[in-house]
Amino acid sequence: MRGLLLLLATLASSVLYGLSFPPAALRPLAWVALVPLLVALRLARSAAAALFLAWVWTVVMAYVVGDWFPRAVSAYYEQPFLVGLGLFFGVSTFMAAAEYMAFAVAYRSLAVRPSVMLPLAAAAAWVAAEFGRVELLTGNPWALAGYSQVGIAPMVQIADVAGVYGVTFTLLAVNASLAELWLAWRTGQARRRALAGLGLAAGMVALVVGYGLTRLAWPPGPAPAARAVPIAIVQGNLDLGAQWRPELYGENLDIYLRLTYQALRERKPALIFWPESAMTFFLDEEPLYRKAIARVVSAPGVQLIAGGPRETDSRPPAYYNSAFLLTQDGTIVASYDKQRLLPFAEYFPLGGLDLLRRRFARVREFTPGAPAPPLPTAAGAGGVTICNEAMFPDTSAARVRAGAEYLVNLANDTWVGDRKFAAIVFDTVTLRAVEQRRYLVRASTSGPSGIIDPLGRVVAATLPDTRGTLSGTVKPGGTRTFYCRVGDLFAVLCTAAAALGLIRRGRRE
Template identity: 30%
Template sequence: MHSGPAAATERPSGDPSPPDGASGRGPGPARGPGEGPEPGTGERPAAPGSGSGAGAPASATGAPGGTGRPGRLRRTGLWARREAPRTALAAVAGLGLALAFPPYDLWPLAPLAVAALALLTRGRTARQGAWAGFAFGLPFFLLLLGWLRVIGYDTVLGLSALQALFLAALGAGLALTSRLPLWPLWGACLWVAEEWARDRVPLGGFPWGRLAFGVTGSPFLPLAALGGAVLVTFAVALAGSLLGAAGLALWRAARRAPGGDGATGRRRAALRALPALVGALVAASAGAAVPVPTEPDDTVRIAVVQGDVQKPGMDFLGRPMMILNNHVEATLDLAEDVRAGREPRPDLVIWPENASDLDPFRYPEARARIEEAVRAVGVPVLVGALVDHPTREGYVENQGIVWDPETGPGASYTKQHPVPFGEYVPFRDQLSKVITRLQRVPRDFWPGEGSGVLQVGPARLGDVICFEVAYDEIVRDTVNEGARALVIQTNNATYGRTGQPEQQLVMSRLRAVEHGRAIVTAAPSGISAVVRPDGVIAERTQEFTQDVITTELPLRDDTTVADRMGAAPEWVLAMVGLLSCAVAIAAGRRGGTNRRGQR
């Protein structure tokens, strides 16, 4: 999906088709599956022997096809004016996709946005498709990632532009494969391929904004139990692409000239939309036929402590011991309620990520306060703490530690996937000289190596820390290694009241269905929540309040089809998408060779 294939798909100069808009139709969609490109859908490449594109304006010297700078500028201006309507439509569609995600939750906009991008790239060159994809992706990510404004608007823009490049590659691929039969299927596979790449590169990837995360309140969600987030994304993309195909058929039917057999022709053309509409409906409703396993093998009573923070934003840590004291005091209040008979004693207590803002193994005052709370409640507590690396000076580990009231600290889990520029700074020596803001990350986090399966009292839980919930393999490995329920220890205090906590919470909903596990989200400032194995949020707190959730947590041993399938569906669908691009490129080259031979 590089820029090179564009040349392979452009028409030879002998094609008599006018450029976009010259036929009087404007930038309309191309012809249907298997019908070939419609006139007016792409730029014509240079004719043999010419120095520029066919029909290019004269150069500054008056020679046609010249290569002077004024000629290039005029051609660029002409291209920009011709693409402006499509660019605007792509931007609107991208914003629509962002509105499918929290805090807006307008999930039907997700397949509609996919349909719009499919039509905007249909029959276009790879270069034009790439531009449409970028124009779609940039506003999508700008709105979706607006919570990063807490760090700086330049961060929002920079990360959004980087992520939009993946959508540009997607747009190029959609344009290439739109000339193939069954193009909605290949387009859906390309959406999976785009997310496959974006989830991994650069610096370990950034999965935020996957289609699956925008439809957790929809009929698509049960599909996660069969194929995880990947199958949900594929179904949304397929439904959207088929809607685009149906819309294209209906649009053509409406454009048929009246009179004669025009009415009959319009009806026949409209009927061509029926298979695509039925396919879209099947893709959107298939989840209703998927059984979601929820029956617990047994239960455990838990308490989730949300201690709150004094100062939201970048400086939420404030003065040392403040956040730790908040969680200690909330736990002591819980212990008092238990002693007074107002609450039954829980089997275990869960604290969030960074509940201890000082290393309890290095600072005696932090350890003393944790032990005070744990002994008072009388059950094991899963404590989130920042711990100095034992052998590497200057590094810190983000851990969840099982703290027993009798034996003290025991097993622990270290976060495997620290966040670049948030928990560590790549190329620190070079970048920190240019970007002084990076000095606010004084120490780099060291990644852990094992999964977070921990025995916490009577429950075998899987610990996943913060953004790790977005990564398929980390959560899957934790379940497959024996976790009977999942705990997401997170800290969203930096991004409170920005929509980011809601965006992360829907990931827990999807993971619950994907793995058939109840999920506990514990955050110091909210949103803390308990999600049932069917994806329903059973309990949740408000942001920036001190609160304690007490509930029965279902524990399960069976694994889902998605757990057993692993990453295979993602690899298969992504490879199919990429191979469809290769087929389209090869077909374009053969077509170009045949046309040249005919001339």
């Protein structure tokens, strides 16, 4: 019976954690969602039982926030649903559960002789687990705890110092202190220590919220006198299944041209954004298509940033997932080639596994791009990330260090075809604006597309699964944040602190 109750507590924790993310977005749940898991880990009879509970928590949590994964894999790679389900279990186990299982062992060890500092030590260990998720193998930043608070402005401002891990640390300190309080009341022992730990966690919350309110009162980012540049985003909402087939080469251009013409008539933007994969042809090889674009984008000074493939003249040719900057006469001024490719979709880490390969006309897989300067746009230097690159904060930081005055994310969300996926990605990308204190423009194939200000506030956004345009303004500029300069130093320090605590505990034993 005891084991069953601990399992039920773990399952409840998984569901509560998932519900703190979109589409439910019950964000306050994140402050208590992990309490049942932490209690279950403490009460498990053995380390093996704790490891099992951590694995169960991860897999169930991953399904609550990522039930789209098996379906998307099955449809995208044209494989049976069981293949998608198998890959889901593999990714959840090796790119998330392994880290949380390590946390379970560390947490139980740190709690052998609990102290007032245990909630902070547990928070540091959880941050270390999330940091490992992002940095190990190909990286898995999906649904880190801190992203559940995007939309609560005072809570996320700390990201310009500590990144998402600063938010995660605060959440875990509260969860761990509540777990200690529950255990103390259950046993009738160490209630003072538990209350002191809760007070310590409350102090952390006060510091983080106080910092956030200060930032909101005196906003960082571009100078107040910075020029506001009018822009427009085009969201085609086209089925990826109709793209990259030889008979439909260039077929979708007319949709984007018609929407662009509409945006130019309504708002007169200086810069227009098309999403990743908007162009289903090789732009630099198609002068007629460039002329068609020029006939629409013909107003003086208007520029276009659009996503599409690029082919080199080498033999065999190399293919890149690229963003192009075009002037009103169709001239390609500059381009950016995606550097961090998506495993199994854009490159194949397991060369012998042909099961998940797709052929897109001439393109079989992409080549990572070389570092490049920001695009010299009418709105200033634009730091481009393509699709999943924006999920990794170090990529956006690198763009700002290279001189980006605002951030651009071109994305293809159509291949997944799930609103939960799109909403969680949008929240994740939103935090990049806070970390770097830059405006961020996101152009998605199916939405939501949007304009986000340096405080992480969504200035304007489209609805998902709709076709249309979005207009607004961005202000280029801003100083480099502490986070931009030092990166994930806070996460590194948390990892070191957790490791040091375990070493000291081991010596005492």
